[in-house]
Amino acid sequence: MSAITPELIAKHGLTPEEYERIKTILGREPNITELGVFSVMWSEHCSYKNTRLQLKKFPTTGERVLVKAGEENAGVIDIGDGWAVAFKMESHNHPSAIEPFQGAATGVGGIIRDIFTMGARPVFSLDSLRFGPIHGDDAQAKTNRRLFAGVVAGIAHYGNCIGVPTIGGEVHFDESYNGNPLVNVFCLGVLRHEQIARGAAKGVGNPVFYVGAETGRDGLAGAAFASRDLTEESKQDRPAVQVGDPFREKLLLEACLELLATDAVAGIQDMGAAGLTCSTCETASRGGTGVEIDLAKVPKRETGMTPYEILLSESQERMLIIVHKGREQVVKDIFEKWDLPYAEVGVVRDDGMMRVLDGGELAAEIPAAKLADDAPVYEREQKPRPLPESPGELPAVDMEAALPALLAHPTIASKQWVWRQYDHMVRAGTCALPGSDAAVFLIREANKIVAATSDCNALYCALEPRNGARIAIAEAARNLTCSGAVPLAVTDNLNFGNPHNPENFWQLAECVDGLAEGCRAFDTPVTGGNVSLYNQSPAGAIDPTPTVGMVGLIESEHHITTSHFKDAGDAIILVGEIGDGLGASHFLKVMHGRKAGRVPALDFAKERAVHAAVLAMIRSRLVKSAHDCSEGGLAVTLAESCLTNREQPIGASIDLGAGRADELLFNESQSRVVLSCRASNASTILMLLDLRGVPARRLGTVGGDELTIKAGGEESRWSLKKLRSAWADSIPNAMRG
Amino acid sequence: MKAKVIVMPKQSILDPQGVAVRDAVQHHGLPAVKAVRVGKMIEMELDGAFSEDQLHEICRDLLSNPVIEDYQLIVE
């Protein structure tokens, strides 16, 4: 047994203080296996040691909340009639930077496992992605294209095979993600209230089963790996790459749901980061019990694996199941039916210990609760950043060139190249195809229609973290509203740089405050999420990216609303103010190469009034389309509404009135939605909105084969063909190169 | 002139396809098959100027994924 040297401790990412803490917990020196166990359990990825105090700021309760954030593998929300949804977002940023295809694929596998561990049947996924620029011939652009293509193919590979449709998401492109792509995946599942499964080792004497794929040397110390900066050396960590097997996980999913439908299971826990280690000590700690396992009984793929390797392996597609004594045969029958490996590896004890034997010989013995819950907690130093400088005087830009340029920016351009590769229709429930404001899915089991969206404008968060985060929540709620849904709850994925850098940590704290304010404003509690720090390459940290996943409920199929214009002659109405200023806009970024200016002001009261009004109009069946105004401002929103129905794009003629053309077209003021309706209903809608005290005006009329916009006395016209090729061909052309 | 490139999953790395094929072969009445690994065989027709180094570069950058695969180049 090798002695524990300071170098070894440092190599495990543990500080001398943390090592002292370990010794007090054990009352002795740890052995190497125990050191490994502590290092993964106390990594940021598992312990949230740098962020736990921040996460406490989130509102987590509400009358619909059945399982709160942090309680289990995913939060659970009541959707009525005894039905509930479990959902969560997870990141796989670092693995995807090293091996995009497998990194993204195993990310999908991991989040889907979290959902069916709750006893829920996964029904759909969303993916929120960030990459560096993909246009151009430089080496960096080539790398970004390789990462983008690999990640999308990996998500498709896993999601398509397992039969969970990927029906929405977002993809953004910005220099700050060079060498540091973000891969956040959201999954939602459905279950009955009484089906909620728990990850607790209950019942002293109950047998502990290992089910699923054999353990190999995959992803050794992956959790620790995700808790460090990406450096040249991390490329040497490559053996850490895990390979996903969606086929095995599909079998595991069906077998687990079949088993959970019986009364044989006392507790169930997936093996994600820190695999066997995490699942044993967490189930014990949740159950207030101890768990004893014997590694000799664990199904293995490779020979000669040490206890250290077995405990820390992150092989995919594995679960730990605590079975009611006497019901073992039920487990065996079901897993044999599904041709999956299984083994009784241990037993629940009453001594609160995580005890690991290796063929009877003691390999590790640690107080489970202390290991799981007594990780150190840090309040990192914060250093505020100055407010962004104003853009100042801007050179004049030709409007007719500006709109196609914005539409061709890959962040705004059509993502069809992406979602065409995803099976987004399996499970026969997709009511709004990708391309509309939010994903809309009919959950047949429950006969409920849910909507979901993922949003984050990291450009805003880089300039003013708190306001950026507030807007992320508002935009998500706006996207749901435009689809006819009432927002219910939020899952979030905090993607930031190294927390030891005070400016990074200040950004994180500010974003968390902003998200928390937003969640309170829309009464959407946070039910879970994920933190990914150290998103940092030698070039620096990524723009702060607190990705928001929001879930809503649509009362009636008649309320399902899509974002594209429907028929010639329909009236186009702007709900909200026309707005001004170009601060933090994509117009500034794309046309002037500037990330500058104040982030648009957001008034929650105003925003809520707009949502309430739009939803009321939708419910009164007066609205034919609704589209939220976000990146690129009104001009982009209008163009998207003209183009998103691939099969019949349709034009519009618009008058934005007096003012500066560039501001009128491209300002990104908040609390705005563009509706279309039958012309004869326009006056009714305007009257009803006026009664509600919500500003609104008619902008123009749907029809023709061009988009024309009068603004500040200037008229600009674009043929649909021109706009369409700018918007639809941008990403495919880049990826062909 | 011909060149062949054999790309196989690294030994330490899981090969789900190999596992599925092994199980199928065993069910098919050949329990003697204990392990299977599935990789790629890439045959190239060459005509004109090139160097082995160039081919190796292609193998590394295009034909294989060094993170999870090993390759073998055979020039005939």
Next chain:
Amino acid sequence: MKAKVIVMPKQSILDPQGVAVRDAVQHHGLPAVKAVRVGKMIEMELDGAFSEDQLHEICRDLLSNPVIEDYQLIVE
């Protein structure tokens, strides 16, 4: 004991993967590569009783599809 099975697309069948690889290789600065075909290399570890006929049967029925592929069996 080892057996290798090489499965290649029939000449008559178009091989989109081969075409894509060829274009990529040429793009990558190797115009000398005129044609590429991409097939499978299947490596099997054998231990116990079996006959070559059995292996050929597996190759014909399972490992290749005679409609679109040819196979070659190498027992070492």
Next chain:
Amino acid sequence: MKAAVLRFPGSNCDQDAHLALRESGVDVDYVWHKDTSLGGADLIVVPGGFSYGDYLRCGAIARFSPIMPAVKDAAKGGALVLGICNGFQILCEAGLLPGALIRNRDLHFICEHVRVRVENYETPWTNAAVTGSVLRIPIAHGEGSYTADDATLRDLNRNRQILLRYVDARGAVSPEANPNGSLENIAGICNAARNVFGLMPHPERACDPRLGSADGRIIFQSVLTHLGVRAAA
């Protein structure tokens, strides 16, 4: 009538097919791939998905499942056998349908609504349509490019076994309308006896107007009509 939806490890459109049949009023059961009897079903659906992960070749391993001999016997006996997507691939691998399905032309998995033209309405699968009518149905596959040797293709055409072709909005067969590079834009074929039908598009995903199209019902209605007629006769 009775219908059976097969379940292989990795099937993932089994529930969708089951639902579509139930909603069109069919008495339908699942049959596990390890079973050896189909319980006398008049219609056997081999659903889409990734049977055995689609490892090796799509459908190559499923073809040897214990249930497949029963499927072959049923087909010989004249029962209707419908293979959707992965099911089509399995039926080709099993030799119940000629030809094979290879990688899509652009190598990508493709999921989108396509238009397919009914090429022959005198079959159990298409009698509710009129020849030339165009159905809007989604596809979702990575290996749906149909291929076969010249002789097979000639026979398919001569016997009018090609039931569906990919077409454009105007109903015309064109290269642009061909999503995956299939020979002659073939989207679905049947055997010479007409009782075995394989198609890449997913009719079970187009049976509910809320999902954007209900054209898929025409396939299931045709089956009902056909079996109804046969029962009466």
